[in-house]
Amino acid sequence: MAAEALPRLGEVSPVVRLVRRLVPYVGYTLLITAALSQIVPFVLTVANSFKCLPAVSAAPIAFLPTPPFFVECQADGVTRSASETTSGITFNPALEGYQSVFEANLGRWLFNTAFIALAIMLLRLLFDSLAGYALARIRFPGNRIIFTIILGTMMIPGVVLLIPRFIILKQLGMLNAYSGIIIPLMADAFGIFLMKQFFESIPNEIEEAGQVDGANRFIMFFRIILPMATPALTALAIFSFQGAWNNFLDVLIVLGGNQDLWTLPLGLSFLRGGSGRTLIWNEFLAGSVITTLPMAIIFFAFQRYFVEGVNYSGLAGQ
Amino acid sequence: MRLTRTLFMALMLVVSMGAVSAQDQTTIMLAGWSSSDSENAALQAQIDAFQAANPDVAVELNLVPDYDTFMQTGFASGDYANVFYVDSSKLQDWASAKVIAPIGDQLTNVEGIYESLRSVFTYDGQLYCPAKDFSTLTLQYNIDMFDAAGVAVPTTWEELAAAAEALTTADVAGLTVNPELARFLPFLYQSGGAVLDAEGGVALDSDATRAAVQAVVDLFVNGYARTATDLGAGWAGEAFGQGKVAMAMEGNWVIQYLEDNFPDLNWGVAELPAGPAGKATMAFTVCYGVADPESNVSQTPEALAASIRLVDFLTGDEGAMMVGESGFGPMPTRGVAAEPWLSARGEAFKPFVDGAEYAYPWSFPPGFGTFIDTFNTNLVEATKGNLSVDEFVTSAAEAAQEAVDELN
Structure with a gap:
């Protein structure tokens, strides 16, 4: 008798069925909330960078651009009031922020950032893979000790090295020069470690086959081993480029003394201002957009590799 | 060949001249x-x-x-x-x-x-x-709101409290001021108090301090004064520009900010209201x-x-x-x-x-950072009514004494 009260196999109670039907919606709601929390700030950054200054203060959440486009923010030398360029939800886009940010030398900072990030990335690809290969494949006295020392440098917090590095660069006359930021950062322990681990996973037989065919070490490295290491090289390239693009502290110490050598992070911090400077929102946000855009484009173009890189290295955000 | 050599010589000359003039210049x-x-x-x-x-x-x-x-x-x-x-x-x-x-x-x-x-x-x-x-710090006031409420610009603490009360509505606070040392010090000096005496000893535990704290706390507890954050603004100048408040106590940096961001705002400037011991401001x-x-x-x-x-x-x-x-x-x-x-x-x-004539400097001996932090945290509690004026003054004096002891 009691068994009849139990539901038959495959039949579920209405409550469970309701819960099951609701689960996807709960999931969607959570995902949409999470996505909005990331997207809304970005949309507002872009929208506010295109507003006249009074409109930023009066209607920071206005996000719909409406014609007339590219209005002037000044009329006869007088700043136009917020109500003339925004309705609270819509706004007339203006280029004031972009004009003033380019007057503030942004073009130069963009070039510097790209140049430094590219140089550091290319040099790291070369030196990290050479060093990683040597440590993985070539037996020489002190091999293990050198690797341990290189790994040991990863344990030292970067800020500790700031002042010694500043003093050494000063003595070498490399302050306020591209070389002062590129040379100290052209090889790094993490990259060497990453490459060494990868090269060790490549079977020895491949190199032995190369040796039989008469290839020397360099031919083997550049023609055979390096092309096989594309996943590791991609990961290294992405991390290096991103790290160099966003680097603030090293650049401040080495290049802070010459405005023409600044990078975008320094420039943005300059626009944000210190004591005594009021933040000019549209100018600052225009700078943020220009700083973010290249990285965003690179990310979307190489999204697959980014994810692979993170998977491969197992060290997201290094 | 000849041209190359001439060019090279000319270049050397320019370089050496540059070097000479660089030597003369510091x-x-x-x-x-x-x-x-x-x-x-x-x-x-x-x-x-x-x-x-x-x-x-x-x-x-x-x-x-x-x-x-x-x-x-x-x-x-x-x-x-x-x-x-x-x-x-x-x-x-x-x-x-x-x-x-x-x-x-x-x-x-x-x-x-x-x-x-x-x-x-x-x-x-x-x-x-x-x-x-x-x-220097001055009082910025919204002329339209003052006219609408029929209030005169305050020149004393009593008038400040009365004006703040008259101007406070459901949407607008009378005054915005952050409960922190840099904005509290004018009140302290206006009531004749000081953080340190001439010999560097702590002078905070005084009736003058209690009077100043009481005046500030009263404004907050009655709802006539609110912080910028409380009003949904980043800082006092923004809250004032957005018309969320009738009076603010900021310095010269507010001028350009208000002119750039709020060109329509009808505002005026007055000296900070005087306390029992007269006028004072911060430089x-x-x-x-x-x-x-x-x-x-x-x-x-x-x-x-x-x-x-x-x-x-x-x-x-x-x-x-x-x-x-x-x-x-x-x-x-x-x-x-x-x-x-x-x-x-x-x-x-x-x-x-x-204000330059009667301004006090924003300056402390080395190692007073902890004192300022303690002071600010406790002042916030006092303005919320969680700490009595006496308790607050005692705690502030103790924190200052610790900083002084550390120094000696």
Whole structure:
């Protein structure tokens, strides 16, 4: 008798069925909330960078651009009031922020950032893979000790090295020069470690086959081993480029003394201002957009590799 | 071949000439942080005027982001700018660390600088550096709201409380002021109190302090004063500009901000209301520090002399006049330049200048950071009614005593 009260196999109670039907919606709601929390700030950054200054203060959440486009923010030398360029939800886009940010030398900072990030990335690809290969494949006295020392440098917090590095660069006359930021950062322990681990996973037989065919070490490295290491090289390239693009502290110490050598992070911090400077929102946000855009484009173009890189290295955000 | 050689010779000549003239010229670096674009341009104009009069000195102006980190690295390495901005709150730290040299006695007509600004940069009885420019706190009020409520601009604490009450509505607070030491000190001085006495002992535990705290707490507990955050604004100037509040207590930086961001706002400026002991305000100021040759390798005897000449020019009568005529936010440090500043900026801003006569400096002995943090945290609690006035004053005096004990 009691068994009849139990539901038959495959039949579920209405409550469970309701819960099951609701689960996807709960999931969607959570995902949409999470996505909005990331997207809304970005949309507002872009929208506010295109507003006249009074409109930023009066209607920071206005996000719909409406014609007339590219209005002037000044009329006869007088700043136009917020109500003339925004309705609270819509706004007339203006280029004031972009004009003033380019007057503030942004073009130069963009070039510097790209140049430094590219140089550091290319040099790291070369030196990290050479060093990683040597440590993985070539037996020489002190091999293990050198690797341990290189790994040991990863344990030292970067800020500790700031002042010694500043003093050494000063003595070498490399302050306020591209070389002062590129040379100290052209090889790094993490990259060497990453490459060494990868090269060790490549079977020895491949190199032995190369040796039989008469290839020397360099031919083997550049023609055979390096092309096989594309996943590791991609990961290294992405991390290096991103790290160099966003680097603030090293650049401040080495290049802070010459405005023409600044990078975008320094420039943005300059626009944000210190004591005594009021933040000019549209100018600052225009700078943020220009700083973010290249990285965003690179990310979307190489999204697959980014994810692979993170998977491969197992060290997201290094 | 011949052409190549001639070109090469010409090039060598140019290079060697460059080297000769570089030897004759002393290059000094002036480091600071960026202010508004017009202010940066005015400083560059001052430097150009100096170089025109002193062709033997080359001045590199270097406005850096994250100024404190930049300077601290320089101090640690023993190689930093020859002349650099020193905020009044940093003076005692940096003077006791001997990174700036006292050059007060080598300046011309130093008496022309407001007395209150000289005292800010005096440490151990020596004037270390002349003030570059300064800002004072005043009362900004929304003229439309005052007219609508039929209230007169307050000149005393009683009038301030009455005006704040009359102006407070469901949407608008009477006054916005952050419960923090930098905005509380004017109340303390207006009631005749002080944090430290002349001998450096703690003077906080007094009836004057209790009266000042009571006045501030009353405004908050009754809902007539609210913080900017509470009003949904980033800072007091923003809340005032957005019309969420009828009065604010900010400094000169608010002028350009309100003109740029809220061109329609109808606002006025008045001196801070006087307390039982009279008028008082705060002066926020920055000086041009000259690097001490003992701790800076790039401060050679020639560079030191050139640095002093530069600072003397920038802060002398002529330099102050240039600051005044450019008419940006902060004011020139000499009384003679007050008129040009007012005519460039507008007579309505006279209360900012008047404050110079009775302003107290924003400056503390080294190691007072913890005291300021404790003070601010507890003041917030007191304005919420979670801490009685007596409890608050006792805790503040204890925190100050700890800082003083640490110092000795």
